[in-house]
Amino acid sequence: MAKTNQTIVLFPCMAQGHIIPFLALALQLEQRNPNHNIIIVNTPLNIQKLKSSLPPNSKITLHELPFDSTHHALPPNIENTDSIPYHLVIKLFQATSSLKPAFTNLIQTLIANNKQQVVVIADVFFGWTATVAKDLGVFHVIFAGCGGYGLACYYSLWVNLPHRRVNSDQFTLPDFPEARVIHRTQLPANIAEADGTDPWSLFQSDNFSQWINSDGILLNTVEEFDSFGSKYFARNLNLNVWTIGPVLLSTGAGSRGKGGGIDPELCLRWLDEKPSNSVLFVCFGSMNTIASSQMMELAIALRDSEKNFIWVVRPPIGFDINSEFRTEEWFPEGFVERIREGDRGLIVYDWAPQVEVLKHGSVCAFLSHCGWNSVVESLSSGVPILGWPMAAEQFYNCKYLEEEVGVCVEVARGKRCEVKHEDIVGKIELVMNETEKGIEMRKKVGVVRDMIRDAVRDEDGFKGSSVKALDEFLATAAASPKNKKNQRVNESVTILSYDD
Numbered sequence: 001m002a003k004t005n006q007t008i009v010l011f012p013c014m015a016q017g018h019i020i021p022f023l024a025l026a027l028q029l030e031q032r033n034p035n036h037n038i039i040i041v042n043t044p045l046n047i048q049k050l051k052s053s054l055p056p057n058s059k060i061t062l063h064e065l066p067f068d069s070t071h072h073a074l075p076p077n078i079e080n081t082d083s084i085p086y087h088l089v090i091k092l093f094q095a096t097s098s099l100k101p102a103f104t105n106l107i108q109t110l111i112a113n114n115k116q117q118v119v120v121i122a123d124v125f126f127g128w129t130a131t132v133a134k135d136l137g138v139f140h141v142i143f144a145g146c147g148g149y150g151l152a153c154y155y156s157l158w159v160n161l162p163h164r165r166v167n168s169d170q171f172t173l174p175d176f177p178e179a180r181v182i183h184r185t186q187l188p189a190n191i192a193e194a195d196g197t198d199p200w201s202l203f204q205s206d207n208f209s210q211w212i213n214s215d216g217i218l219l220n221t222v223e224e225f226d227s228f229g230s231k232y233f234a235r236n237l238n239l240n241v242w243t244i245g246p247v248l249l250s251t252g253a254g255s256r257g258k259g260g261g262i263d264p265e266l267c268l269r270w271l272d273e274k275p276s277n278s279v280l281f282v283c284f285g286s287m288n289t290i291a292s293s294q295m296m297e298l299a300i301a302l303r304d305s306e307k308n309f310i311w312v313v314r315p316p317i318g319f320d321i322n323s324e325f326r327t328e329e330w331f332p333e334g335f336v337e338r339i340r341e342g343d344r345g346l347i348v349y350d351w352a353p354q355v356e357v358l359k360h361g362s363v364c365a366f367l368s369h370c371g372w373n374s375v376v377e378s379l380s381s382g383v384p385i386l387g388w389p390m391a392a393e394q395f396y397n398c399k400y401l402e403e404e405v406g407v408c409v410e411v412a413r414g415k416r417c418e419v420k421h422e423d424i425v426g427k428i429e430l431v432m433n434e435t436e437k438g439i440e441m442r443k444k445v446g447v448v449r450d451m452i453r454d455a456v457r458d459e460d461g462f463k464g465s466s467v468k469a470l471d472e473f474l475a476t477a478a479a480s481p482k483n484k485k486n487q488r489v490n491e492s493v494t495i496l497s498y499d500d
Contacts, residue, residue, distance in 0.1 A: 006478065007037040007116045009107065010143070013123040014046055014092065015081040016286035017371050021145035021220050023053060024247045025121070026060050032470070034059070037116055041103065043067040045079040065102040072098070082287045083322065086391070090190070090199050093125060104132050111136065119477045121218065124151070127210035134213040139480045141242075141473065142211060143218040146372040148229015148243065149400040150393035151219070153179050156232075157191050158204040164195065175236055178228045179396070180403075185413050186395040215480065216240035218473060220247045220372065222455040223465050225405060225448055240476065242469040246376035246452060249355065261351025267310070268356060270346055274308050277364040280386075280428060281357050283312040284369040288390045292316040292330055294412070294419050299331050301424035302345065303338065307432060310346045310357060317415055325349050358383050365431045367411065370398040379407065382449035384431055384441040388412045407445040409437070 008029055012022035019042070026038050039061045040050060047062045054060055069078035072095035074088060081089050110118050120140045122129035133140035144151050156173040157163075162182075163171055169184045184192065190200040211217075216239050219230060223243040230241040271279060282302070284290065290298070295316050302309050315323050316330060327336055327347075339345040354374070357363060358381040366378045367386040375397055378385055385408040387398035401408035411427045412419045431438050455466040463471070 005033070005035045005037070005116050006119050006474070007039065007110055007114050008119045008121060009039045009041060009110070011041045011103070011120065011122045011126055011129060012145075013125045014043060014079050014096070017373055018123055018125075018145055019046060019050070019080075020249060020373055021247050022121075022123070022143065023050065024249045025143060025218075025244075027055070027058065027249070028247060028470075030058060030060055032474075037061070037114070039063050039110075041065060041106065043079040043099070045077060049080075063106065065099045065106075067095075067099065069095070071095075085321070086189075086287075090203065093203055094199070096126065097128060100128060100132065103129065104136070107132065107136055107138060111138070117478060117480075125207060127207040127213075130213040131210045137482045139477045139482050140214050141216045141218055141477075142214050143220070145220045145247075146393050147221040147245075147375065147397055147400070148219045148226045148232070148241075149179070149404075150229070150372065150396040152176050152229040152232035153182070153396035153399075154393035155208060157182075157187070158194070158201070159208060161191075161194055161196060161201075163187060163192070176228075176232055178232070179399075185417070186389075186399065188391045188395065211239075212237060214239060215482075216242065216473070216476070219243045220245035220376065222246065222452055223469070224451045224455060226400075228400075240473075242473045244466050244470045244473065246380055246456070246466075248373075248376060248380065261312075262346070262348045262353075264353040264356060267346065267348070267353055268360065271310075271357065271360045271362045273343075274362040276361050277432075278308050279360075279362045280305075280307050280309040280365050280367060280432065281352075281354075281363050281383075282309060282367040283352060283354060283374070284314075284388070284390065285371045285374060287321075288369050288371075288415075289314045289316055289321060290388075290390075291416055292318070294415075294417075295330050296332060297419045297421040298424060299335050300421035301428065303332070303335060304421060305425045305428045306344070307428060308344050308362075310348060310352060312348045312350070312352045314350060365428070367428075370394040370401070370408075372397060375401065376452070379445060379448050380452050382442075382446050384408065384438075384445045386411045386427055386431055390415050405444065405448065407441055407448060409441070 010022050010026050012018045026040055029036055030038055041063045044064045047064045050062055070076055072091060074091055078084050118138050120133045120138055121143045124142055124144045130140050156176045160174055162173055170181050173179050194201045217233050221243050222245055230243055233239055234241050313325055314321050315325055355377055358377050363383055365386055366383050368374045370387045370389045371394055387408045387410045389395040389398040398408060398410055402410055409427055409431055411424055455464040457464040458467045
């Protein structure tokens, strides 16, 4: 593919689980063509965090859009979902519309002052950017940091609200029969409670309705094992879909959350001392936690399973997620002391070097919330998953990985479900022991790992499917009539006005 220099503007949602894959994509684009002018756009506090995540030799530009959370009934200095309780996330998402004027002005300035083609890559929650780009005549794609199947389920549920039309606990998706049966317990709280007039419904209705103004969708997945989603969006929205994943950071850079956690070298030295395939890694992502009763049961299960483990913990639901962890209150009596005496576990507060941990040979399984970043990091390392989905499309990631791919076993479902330590122990042993199921899962995850490696290979004349897809996306953007038109645009561009 002939390399055309482009100005590529990336605009992730203000959440670590979204910023991380956008950063990884920006670095990948820079590596493929150092002459691209790459700009990551976000609010000031998120930009400050990103500065420390860029390699010293990177030429990626970080651009701040002004934002004041207090103008939107939010506490001061709130610019990321990892710093607020879940019930305030919708307020933060609603507030993102206030970024529209500054974003519009940025794109207009780039068009007027730049001889390169302008391409916008925006988050799934920023549908309004597609309308801005269309009005300005700029090529635009939506980048979904999640998998195709999970996103298709999530989109279909919001668009159709099918659970509102049935009396049973089970139902199907009218435009996505490939998902087969969905159970009400697989609905995140905001969808379960949605009636079409609530704040989340109104936000998503406006958001998804503007996707049609985009020129395509980039999916952070691999076509060989996750093709249902790309077919769904091509069929239902008539958009180009490119599967370019997994888009991953090569290290844990950018994922350290609020700055706490464990020293990576200490963590890896501890793993070095453990036998091969003997450690369970437990982590629920950057913004999830579980109920105190669930935490107690999980602690007992980890104790009774007698497996080595690393557990990343945060205060349970109902407590300030940024507050100090109350070991004596939320763990069984003597739990920490017993684990330390046997050197059988690491209790880590807030953050661990997840990428490096999952790559380590002593790690056998990953107890995860099934956020897609965590999923692809686990699969890329050949580590099977014990699923505990909690929000968004995580339920459908878990469902797909268990029912269709065979690399996951669901342990629990949701943040408030009843869990029993005996059941968790049984699932841990099923996956980590030399059971028929455990052996089968490890074989299947090895196959998926090899699929992923082949998809991102670009050497000796071989281009994997994801490499080809990224090339095709860039070529399509370069050939777009929109960009050819904007190459001729000068500073007489009409300034468009958007209400907040």
